[in-house]
Amino acid sequence: MATGGRGALSLLEYYGSDSDGDSGYTSEDEKKRKHEFSSPHERKRKRRRAEDEEEMLVDTPSSSCHAHHTRPTASSESVMGEGRQRLSDHTMDTTSNQLPRSRSIPLPGELLLTREDHVDDPRQHQGRIRSFPHERGNWASLLYVPLHLGVYGASFASFMASLVATCQEQNVVLTPSSDLHISLTRTLILHLHWIYPLTEDLRARVSQISKFSLWLHGLNIYVNDEGTRTFLGLRVCQGRSELEDIISEVDKCLAEYRLPPFYKDGSYHASIAWSTGDVSEDLRRLLPQLENICSQYFSVETDIRTFDVDYLHFKTGNRIHTIHLKPGN
Secondary structure, eight states, X not given: OHHXXXXXXXXXXXXXXXXXXXXXXXXXXXXXXXXXXXXXXXXXXXXXXXXXXXXXXXXXXXXXXXXXXXXXXXXXXXXXXXXXXXXXXXXXXXXXXXXXXXXXXXXXXXXXXXXXXXXXXXXXXXXXXXXXXXOTTEEEEEEEEEEOOGGGHHHHHHHHHHHHHHHHHTTOOOEEOSSEEEEOSOOEEEEHHHHHHHHHHHHHHHTTSBOEEEEEEEEEEEEOTTSSEEEEEEEEEESHHHHHHHHHHHHHHHHHTTOOOOOSSOOOEEEEEEEESOOHHHHHHHHHHHHHHHHHHHHHSGGGGEEEEOEEEEEETTEEEEEEOBOOO
């Protein structure tokens, strides 16, 4: 049994030294030895020798037995059974080390949530209807000239109340604009990774144009491309050539991103009020009365007609980027 026992132990040692879990090799000589033991010929030779020794464990009588063949004793069967069990267990461990069971990494809970389609409710936006569908990763953007009323804010609010009341008498609902500005682009749809480079390109071009002043006079009516909103605006009379220079440079920049240019009619204006739908015909009938109110107001507040343009705003989503113009001579 001594010889057979050593054979079983050597087989166990062979599987153990060849397992992936063995990390006891540190020196270069030991690494070389491990590489030699891992060669296919060496593994085949050792496996054959181990099988021969295992057969000896079963068929060869121990040194304490007689020369003729006898059945192994109960203790021998116990040792052999224990050796096979240890061999079987170690082989299963080695197999599990060589073929690890794949384990998937769970996704964060946020990614497992169902993405619902965005539904706009016009009641939450004063009845306004979105001109383009909402989509994640797209940002509505606009380049414009901001107009600040300053100390004239209260008087301008009174002026707008008179316009709204006049329209209300004729069943036309007019809503004052929340801010005054002159648009220099259409509403652009930008991907997030476009925002920074486009902003810098616009800044590089527009910053070469000098500061200027503009003057507003007279009312006009405008309808958006979709016909979902109608605007009442103050027309730009002085400063049109400077605005055209800016738009020319901006359109060149937008063309590089395959974005639409500004409108070709050159009707620069500041929208002061709006109404849902296309009510342009109703407003045109009221235009003489509205013009009369406008003339009376500006005859008193003469300075509010003129605005100094020192910078532009490029709005993307809720973020505003300021682009300064070149200081004048």
